[in-house]
Amino acid sequence: MEKRRILVVDDEAIITRTLKLYLEGTGSYEVRTENEGSHALQAAREFNPDLIMLDLVMPDTDGATLASEFRGDSKLQNIPIIFLTALVSKQEVGAQGKEIGGHPFLAKPVDPEKVVECIEEQLQ
Amino acid sequence: MTTRSSYPAKSVPPRALALSVASLAVPVVAALAFPGSLGELGVMLWLLALVPAFLLAYYRGWWGVTLACGVGMAVLALTQSVAGILGRQIQEGPLFFAVVVIYIGIALGIGWLTDRLSVATGRKQIEEIRLRLVKALETMQLGVTITDTNRKIIFSNPAEARNHGYTVGELVGKNVGIFAPSGKLKPLEKEELKALSSWKRESINVRKDGSTFPVQLTSDVVLSASGDPIGIVTTCEDITERKERQKQLERATRELRKSHGDLQATQMRLIEAEKLESVGRLAAGVAHEVKNPLMVILTGVKILTQHLQDGSGDIRVLLDDMTDAVARADAVICGLLDFARPHDFELVPEDLNTIVEQSLSLVKHEMDKSHVTLAKELAPDLPKVNLNAFKIQQVLINLFTNAVHAMPEGGELTVRSYSRPVRQLASNPNSVERENLLTSESDVILEVDDTGTGIPEDKLAKIFDPFFTTKPTGKGTGLGLSVSWQIVEMHGASIEFKNRDEGGVTVTIIFRSDAGE
The missing domain is CATH 3.30.450.20 (PAS domain)
Structure with missing residues (x-):
C-alpha cells in the first residue's frame, strides 16, 4: 500500500523529529517536517502532502493563518489539516467543540496513537 | 444629698457682744464715780453677771432667760429702792439706785431696738433670697x-x-x-x-x-x-435628644463594626484572590513550556515500547511508568490551568440536589472501598440556584474524595442541603430603628460532614493555597481545594471548612438563590 504523505509543521524540532520517527515507524506514512512557519506553504507545495499537521502557536506565524493560506491555494485547499497545540483553554485556541475553524485539534501532550487515529479519520 | 433647713438660723451678732461689754462698763464706771457703792461689790458682781446674761439671752432669742434676768435685775433694783425709802440703811445711795434703773432701762431699750432692727434686716434679706431662689427656679x-x-x-x-x-x-x-x-x-x-x-x-x-x-x-x-x-x-x-443621639451613636457603631468586618473579609478575599491569580498566571506560562517536552517524552516512550523485544518485561514496566508519569505531570498542569482560567463557564438555574446525587454516584466506588457509609439529608423543594453543573460537580467530587481520604478506616459521610430566607437590614425613614426585612432571596446551603481526623487548626488557613496538601506525595496535586475555592467564588457563593467538636470536618457552601426568578 502506498504511504500517505504527512507534513508536520512545528517550531519545536524535538516535536517534529519524534513525531516523524513515530509516524514513519508505523510504516504507513512518509513524513516531512518543517520548523519555520513561514516556509510551510512552500514546503507543502513541494511535498504535496495528503495531510498537514500544524502547530497553532509559532514564533513567526500561527497555525490559523497558515490554514487560511492553504485554503487560498488551489492546489492545497482540500488537504485535511490537524492542529496541534500546547495551549489548553478552548477560549485561548478559539475552539468550538473539538475543532478550530473546522479542523480537528489535539492538545499536547497527546498519545501518538491518538495522533494516528486522528490522521486516519481525516484521510478517510 | 439631704437638705437640712438652716432657716431661721441664729448666731450671736458681734454688736450683741459689744453691748454686753458696754453694759459691763456702765456699772464699773458708776462704782468708780461713787466710791461708796464699792462696798456693795457683791451686788455689783451679781449685776455684772446678770446684765451680760440678760443681753446675750435677749439677742439669742432665749426669751425665758431674758425674762428671768430682767426680773432678777428689777427685783434687785426694787429691793434697793424699798430699803432706801423705808430709811433702812441704804446699802447704796439713791444715786446708785438711779444709775441701776437708768442702766436697766437703757439696756432694755437698746436690746429691744437692736432686736427690732436685726429682725427687720433679717426678714428683708430672707425675703430677697427667697425671691431670688424662686426666680432662679422659675428661670431654670x-x-x-x-x-x-x-x-x-x-x-x-x-x-x-x-x-x-x-x-x-x-x-x-x-x-x-x-x-x-x-x-x-x-x-x-x-x-x-x-x-x-x-x-x-x-x-x-x-x-x-x-x-x-x-x-x-x-x-x-x-x-x-x-x-x-x-x-x-x-x-x-x-433626655429625648440624648437618647436619640445615643441610639444614633449605637447604630453608627454597629454599622461601623459591620462594615469593618466586611472590609476585613473583603480584604482577605482580595488577598486570597490575588494570590491565586498570580499562581494562575505563572502556571499558564509554565504550562505552555512544559507541554512540548512532555509530548516529546510521551512520543519517545511509545517509540521505545514498539522497539522492545519480547521478554524485556522490566523495561516495558519502566516505559509504562514513564507514560503514567507524563500523564501525572500533565494532570498537574491541567489543574493549574483550570485554576488560571476558571472563568469560561455559564451559570444556569439548576437543582443542587441533582448535582449532589450525580457527584455521589461518581465517588460511590471509592466510598465503598474505604467502608464509608453515606447519610443524605437533602431538603426537598430547594430553590434553584444559578450554577454550572459541571464545575460544581467538580467541586463536590473534590470534597467527597477529600472526605473519604480523611476516613481511611471507614466512617460516615453526611451530605445535607437546606435553604433559608435572606433577611436584610433596610432603613425605614419613619422609624428610628432599622428593620429586618425579608427579601425574595434565599440562601441554599450544602454541608458535607465527615468523621475523619479533622484539619489541624494551624493548617485551616492554608487549605485553599495552591499546592498545599496533607496527602502523601503523588496522591494529591494540592490544587483540588484551590480550584474548588475559585469555582465557588465564581458562583458568588462561599465555602468554609470547620472542625467539628465530635471530630472530623464540616464543609459549608452557601449559594444565594433569587427565588423571585
Whole structure:
C-alpha cells in the first residue's frame, strides 16, 4: 500500500523529529517536517502532502493563518489539516467543540496513537 | 444629698457682744464715780453677771432667760429702792439706785431696738433670697418639683409644667404620680425617706396629652432643722435628644463594626484572590513550556515500547511508568490551568440536589472501598440556584474524595442541603430603628460532614493555597481545594471548612438563590 504523505509543521524540532520517527515507524506514512512557519506553504507545495499537521502557536506565524493560506491555494485547499497545540483553554485556541475553524485539534501532550487515529479519520 | 433647713438660723451678732461689754462698763464706771457703792461689790458682781446674761439671752432669742434676768435685775433694783425709802440703811445711795434703773432701762431699750432692727434686716434679706431662689427656679430649663412626704406637689417650676404640658397652677396640690405612667405614687414613710436620702434614675414620664418621653430624675429628701424629712425635691431632665443621639451613636457603631468586618473579609478575599491569580498566571506560562517536552517524552516512550523485544518485561514496566508519569505531570498542569482560567463557564438555574446525587454516584466506588457509609439529608423543594453543573460537580467530587481520604478506616459521610430566607437590614425613614426585612432571596446551603481526623487548626488557613496538601506525595496535586475555592467564588457563593467538636470536618457552601426568578 502506498504511504500517505504527512507534513508536520512545528517550531519545536524535538516535536517534529519524534513525531516523524513515530509516524514513519508505523510504516504507513512518509513524513516531512518543517520548523519555520513561514516556509510551510512552500514546503507543502513541494511535498504535496495528503495531510498537514500544524502547530497553532509559532514564533513567526500561527497555525490559523497558515490554514487560511492553504485554503487560498488551489492546489492545497482540500488537504485535511490537524492542529496541534500546547495551549489548553478552548477560549485561548478559539475552539468550538473539538475543532478550530473546522479542523480537528489535539492538545499536547497527546498519545501518538491518538495522533494516528486522528490522521486516519481525516484521510478517510 | 439631704437638705437640712438652716432657716431661721441664729448666731450671736458681734454688736450683741459689744453691748454686753458696754453694759459691763456702765456699772464699773458708776462704782468708780461713787466710791461708796464699792462696798456693795457683791451686788455689783451679781449685776455684772446678770446684765451680760440678760443681753446675750435677749439677742439669742432665749426669751425665758431674758425674762428671768430682767426680773432678777428689777427685783434687785426694787429691793434697793424699798430699803432706801423705808430709811433702812441704804446699802447704796439713791444715786446708785438711779444709775441701776437708768442702766436697766437703757439696756432694755437698746436690746429691744437692736432686736427690732436685726429682725427687720433679717426678714428683708430672707425675703430677697427667697425671691431670688424662686426666680432662679422659675428661670431654670431643668424641671424642678418639690413635694411633701405624701408626694403632693407643693412647688413645680414653669419648665417642669411646660415639659409635661401643664400650667404650674394645675400641678400644685396634685400627687406627683401625675407624671408617672403608673399613676398615683404612695406616700413614703419617714424611715423610708431617711434611707433613700437621694436617688437618680432614668424613667419615662407622661405628658398631659398621654404622650411619653424619657427623663433623667434626681431626687433628694429635704430634712428639717431637726433632721426630719419634710419633702422631696426632684429635678427632671427631658433626655429625648440624648437618647436619640445615643441610639444614633449605637447604630453608627454597629454599622461601623459591620462594615469593618466586611472590609476585613473583603480584604482577605482580595488577598486570597490575588494570590491565586498570580499562581494562575505563572502556571499558564509554565504550562505552555512544559507541554512540548512532555509530548516529546510521551512520543519517545511509545517509540521505545514498539522497539522492545519480547521478554524485556522490566523495561516495558519502566516505559509504562514513564507514560503514567507524563500523564501525572500533565494532570498537574491541567489543574493549574483550570485554576488560571476558571472563568469560561455559564451559570444556569439548576437543582443542587441533582448535582449532589450525580457527584455521589461518581465517588460511590471509592466510598465503598474505604467502608464509608453515606447519610443524605437533602431538603426537598430547594430553590434553584444559578450554577454550572459541571464545575460544581467538580467541586463536590473534590470534597467527597477529600472526605473519604480523611476516613481511611471507614466512617460516615453526611451530605445535607437546606435553604433559608435572606433577611436584610433596610432603613425605614419613619422609624428610628432599622428593620429586618425579608427579601425574595434565599440562601441554599450544602454541608458535607465527615468523621475523619479533622484539619489541624494551624493548617485551616492554608487549605485553599495552591499546592498545599496533607496527602502523601503523588496522591494529591494540592490544587483540588484551590480550584474548588475559585469555582465557588465564581458562583458568588462561599465555602468554609470547620472542625467539628465530635471530630472530623464540616464543609459549608452557601449559594444565594433569587427565588423571585
